[in-house]
Amino acid sequence: MAKYEPAVLVLEDGNRYVGRAYGARGRTLGEAVFATGMTGYQETLTDPSYAGQIVLMTAPHIGNTGTNDEDMESRRIWVAGFVVREPSRIVSNFRATRSLDDDLVAGAVVGISGIDTRAVTRHIRSAGAMRAGVFSGEDFSLSDGEQLSLVRDAASMAGRNLSAEVSTPEPFTLEATSERIGSVAVLDLGVKKSTLDYLAARGFDVHVLPQSVTASDVLALDVDALFYSNGPGDPAASDAHVELLRETLKAKLPYFGICFGNQLLGRALGFGTYKLPFGHRGINQPVLDKKTGRVEITSQNHGFAVDAPLEGIIDSPAGLGRVEVSHFSLNDNVVEGLNCLDLNAFSVQYHPEAAAGPHDANYLFDRFRDMVLAGTSSQNTAKDSK
Structure with missing residues (x-):
């Protein structure tokens, strides 16, 4: 033996x-x-x-x-x-x-x-x-x-910012792998390869940026949208990322965030965040899409959540227009998604890239693509009318 x-x-x-x-x-x-x-x-x-x-x-x-x-x-x-x-x-x-x-x-x-x-x-x-x-x-x-x-x-996870430990040290770009529709800046807070691949497959040139960039850095790239990735740590310890997001939202840059990016959108809109007792981790987490009534089985990994009312339309405490909770967990009623009604911005708490599955939420990359295309078309129409 x-x-x-x-x-x-x-x-x-x-x-x-x-x-x-x-x-x-x-x-x-x-x-x-x-x-x-x-x-x-x-x-x-x-x-x-x-x-x-x-x-x-x-x-x-x-x-x-x-x-x-x-x-x-x-x-x-x-x-x-x-x-x-x-x-x-x-x-x-x-x-x-x-x-x-x-x-x-x-x-x-x-x-x-x-x-x-x-x-x-x-x-x-x-x-x-x-x-x-x-x-x-x-x-x-x-x-x-x-x-x-x-x-x-040892250090507690509450109050801990780990973005600098996991983010790319240098910016890099992935070219679109299907017909190009535009470009997206990805703030790497701990991004997964599958996420980048899915964005490129939707026709985006993907500019992956270190977590230390500023709003001026992002806007100077003249991209068509901004994406915040998943990542570790306490969202309450990421003030710089919240401020960057607020500035780009005010500049009308379309936004999609997942996981940590959902929590940071919540903070940018003026909501608080809190630590969950034991978090959601795994690939079998049930989430309800309030708009469609559809239940999605999702991949998740988070220990913090957004503190926002599940029902009704809320005026953003930060003055960024109306917002609603779009998804919530069927296990414990935790906020699983936010939708801005006066901005081209939305987020989900789970992982739509879902490596190694399930893929119920993969359509969200298409929703992001359609949102950016609609915004680009309206901008071009406005330019043509001048």
């Missing part, structure tokens, strides 16, 4: 779960959260929105399809740590070029396996997401008190 190296998951409330070392050895600290997807673990690991988080997979068997270069959603693995019940001992997929364990070791991601992930998930659901640490190798030998102190001294 193989001899396993021990590891332990320590939560800030003192709960401890002893298992086996998985991936890199050592110590990692972050916010413990759970993700409910049964597939798409590589997309989850490489989603920059998970930066700073120790992700627990609720599906019991992880790693059976291995990993490859095609399914990478960014340039690296971003999770702070990885927790699974039973890692696959072999890789069984023709697309695989290596094992998940290989990627975790190469990415220096400290993980743990062989623990009761169902028990940990149920605990987080009742107690809420919290700081945690995974300790293996020499760090497993630290005393219980030392490990717990390290966890409790």
